[in-house]
Amino acid sequence: MTTVALHHPGHAFDGRRVLTATTELVDSYRHSGQTVEQDIARIFVAGGRWTRIGPDVHTTGLGNYELRLRSSAEGWHADTFGAGWGEHEELGTVPPEHRHAVAVYIDARDRLTPDRWPHTTDLHERNRDGGISAAHALITHHLGLLDDQLRTIDALQTSIPETERRKPWAARLLTTECRHVAELQGRLATTLLEFHLGTTGLSPNLDRFVPGFDLPGGFIPLEYPRPARNPETNEI
Structure with missing residues (x-):
């Protein structure tokens, strides 16, 4: 996967900025009416549904894919995670x-x-x-x-x-x-x-x-x- 710098990396989560995202994630928002930066702000900054898993942070929505913030030395990197942590999803029962x-x-x-x-x-x-x-x-x-x-x-x-x-x-x-x-x-x-x-x-x-x-x-x-x-x- 290739990585791109976000146009507005001002959104901060847990005191660290979200600086980059995968190209695939950015492209998936092209026809959605919003940007990945806006979605990150909505979920992680404005108090959406998420959970900490190891050093990373995952959304816990309804679906087989989640938005994820991966920890790095410089800040956060956004990508997708190929399974769901929601209550009724694939990994919902994992302790x-x-x-x-x-x-x-x-x-x-x-x-x-x-x-x-x-x-x-x-x-x-x-x-x-x-x-x-x-x-x-x-x-x-x-x-x-x-x-x-x-x-x-x-x-x-x-x-x-x-x-x-x-x-x-x-x-x-x-x-x-x-x-x-x-x-x-x-x-x-x-x-x-x-x-x-x-x-x-x-x-x-x-x-x-x-x-x-x-x-x-x-x-x-x-x-x-x-x-x-x-x-x-x-x-x-």
Whole structure:
């Protein structure tokens, strides 16, 4: 991501000025009727909804993306965070003491996520330009991204105490992230098969049962844990 200086860096939060923002964040305001500087002033200066997560400050709105102020030696840097901390959002149940570790994971996951995953047409185009090895290299590259994603998931789970991992918020988060990787692995496998063998009929995506990932930091199942029943009433 590229960084630009804000036109009006006079807004201060917690005694420090907001000096820069990512180009992507600034561009997202072009057709909104306001500027990123105005939104920062509305949320962080005028008393909007935000929370501290590690050294940074995040909004807690309704949606899958949050506005964030990242701490630096000179002041604050504004960017977006690829998940939501609101009560009903993706990360709404993460306890405050674990939010920084989860935020580090989400940033790493986003860096390892391409704009789009390859389709069969992409492999045929690579094959025409560079031969079969070029087509295979495209799949290998994206499989490598997924392998790196699994490493970041493992780093996240090892940062959470083992007793805490069994709690619903952690178990569901880790399983959701592993299920997403397993789904993408299956999609890449299907793309490679279609490239070599073609497709016939409906050609639905293969729904393969994968019980879980046995990572260095511990096993993460791909099935969500079932709620415990009360042994006296047999109710969940």
